[in-house]
Amino acid sequence: MSLRALRSAAVAAAAARLSYPMLRARPPGGAATWTRTNHRGEPVTLLEGPAVAIGGVAGALATGGSGRARLAAAIAGAGAAAFGGYDDLAGNGGNKGFRGHLGALRAGELTTGAVKLAGIGAVGVAAAIIAADPADGKLGRRTVTAVLADTVINAGLIAGGANLLNLFDLRPGRAVKVALIAGGLLSSAGMDAIAAPVAAAAAMLPEDLGERAMLGDAGANALGAMLGAAAATSLPRPARLAALGVVTGLTAASEVVSFTKVIERTPALRRLDMLGRRPASGAGNSGGGGSSTSGSRDLSASNGAASNGAASNGAASNGAAGPAVGKHRARTLPPAEAG
Numbered sequence: 222m223s224l225r226a227l228r229s230a231a232v233a234a235a236a237a238r239l240s241y242p243m244l245r246a247r248p249p250g251g252a253a254t255w256t257r258t259n260h261r262g263e264p265v266t267l268l269e270g271p272a273v274a275i276g277g278v279a280g281a282l283a284t285g286g287s288g289r290a291r292l293a294a295a296i297a298g299a300g301a302a303a304f305g306g307y308d309d310l311a312g313n314g315g316n317k318g319f320r321g322h323l324g325a326l327r328a329g330e331l332t333t334g335a336v337k338l339a340g341i342g343a344v345g346v347a348a349a350i351i352a353a354d355p356a357d358g359k360l361g362r363r364t365v366t367a368v369l370a371d372t373v374i375n376a377g378l379i380a381g382g383a384n385l386l387n388l389f390d391l392r393p394g395r396a397v398k399v400a401l402i403a404g405g406l407l408s409s410a411g412m413d414a415i416a417a418p419v420a421a422a423a424a425m426l427p428e429d430l431g432e433r434a435m436l437g438d439a440g441a442n443a444l445g446a447m448l449g450a451a452a453a454t455s456l457p458r459p460a461r462l463a464a465l466g467v468v469t470g471l472t473a474a475s476e477v478v479s480f481t482k483v484i485e486r487t488p489a490l491r492r493l494d495m496l497g498r499r500p501a502s503g504a505g506n507s508g509g510g511g512s513s514t515s516g517s518r519d520l521s522a523s524n525g526a527a528s529n530g531a532a533s534n535g536a537a538s539n540g541a542a543g544p545a546v547g548k549h550r551a552r553t554l555p556p557a558e559a560g
Contacts (some may be wrong), residue, residue: 225284229281229413233277237272238276238425241269241428244268273424273436273443289353294348298443300343302440305441308334345383348379353372378453390437392494392498394426395484400418400422400445415451430497
């Protein structure tokens with residue numbers, strides 16, 4: 222690992238860990254705004270998400286190297302966190318997934334999830350434009366077509382990564398684990414770009430696994446966007462196209478397949494999913510792996526696909542349910558997650 226990557230990771234982890242107690246001490250809008258009740262009847266906070274975003278952005282800016290790459294990563298993380306946080310706090314969870322939001326728009330209703338989708342899409346385009354280098358170092362100036370193609374691919378990776386990681390934010394620690402695995406895969410292209418989001422996520426993992434806090438949309442969207450930005454600035458075009466294909470395919474699958482059910486029915490994935498988590502209480506258990514099925518996203522508090530409590534909307538992850546602020550009130554389980 223390079224000195225720049227080490228510096229980025231240290232700044233990101235420290236910023237995340239230091240900002241979290243500060244946010245807890247003086248939460249914007251009051252503690253109740255950020256509090257949810259999980260399946261055990263215990264209060265958990267959404268402030269993990271802003272702390273992770275702050276750490277990731279601070280670490281990205283401290284990386285050194287290309288100013289374009291640093292600024293793109295910072296804009297991706299901060300922008301995705303802002304729109305995710307808006308949906309965390311203002312969303313009503315009434316519509317789910319891309320189809321739900323498009324259907325609402327056709328009916329004349331603008332959902333908070335649709336605002337978030339459009340906002341993160343715009344953030345992805347802005348970050349991709351900033352990251353685009355008009356010269357490739359070997360052939361001199363690139364063609365306009367090549368620059369436009371890279372911008373489209375990179376925007377898709379940033380916005381798609383933000384949405385995809387949120388699809389996994391259904392159980393304690395799951396989204397963070399996915400972020401760490403994705404970071405490990407991207408590390409082959411260089412540690413500098415992935416050090417900040419990975420370190421910020423790892424620093425807050427104990428709070429997530431302990432069910433004291435949750436990423437929410439703010440944290441999951443920020444982490445996914447920054448990992449997408451890392452791929453956009455580190456991978457060659459063929460690898461970026463392949464990564465975008467994976468992101469697109471998994472996102473499409475989430476509309477019809479429950480990731481939670483797949484994980485619970487696959488022994489290796491279930492063991493990884495349960496690693497480090499508190500034992501599930503009998504009252505909130507599902508049939509597989511002891512993981513709870515009453516997450517607020519599982520309760521359709523998110524605007525994502527019903528089968529995944531998908532990431533387009535919905536703040537509280539980690540089995541959050543029960544009485545809560547705004548959209549996170551108890552709801553009936555969608556069929557795809559109920560059992």
